[in-house]
Amino acid sequence: MLFEGNEATLLELGRIGAVRLVTNDYALTEAQAVLRRCEFSLTDEEFTGLIRYLYECLTVTEDPENDEVLSNSGLLRDKKDIPVALGAMDSGSDYLVTGDKELSEKLDALSIITSSLLQLILGDQSATAPRRRAPRIKRKRVP
DSSP, X not given: OOOOHHHHHHHHHHHHTSSOEEEEHHHHHHHHHHHTSGGGOOOHHHHHXXXXXXXXXXXXXXXXXXXXXXXXXXXXXXXXXXXXXXXXXXXXXXXEEOOOHHHHHHBOSSEEEOXXXXXXXXXXXXXXXXXXXXXXXXXXXXX
């Protein structure tokens, strides 16, 4: 299987309904593009199976509106991550699980954790996710 480790465990928890994993169309399309890269050498059947599995594990929400993405162009240095960040803030989620350093440093709306820390939380209900105290920025709302 292509997904291994903490990420595989997290996806499986989403599939069985132990946690609710949320992403938006933009992030899922980005993941599909990555899976199509030649280093993975996936057949069409394998690719389709992985995407089907992701849909079993995740709730997929709509992307933020283009004007909202444009009005938040200063939110992050990597402009491609803005729809991901806005989607995370709009999702109503308790946590954003990411390995992206800029998202973890600047996103103010959610507790930011890595998949290994989430694994600790899920494995030990007494564990708490520390909030990062790095400088953060807030998004601009479109009137």
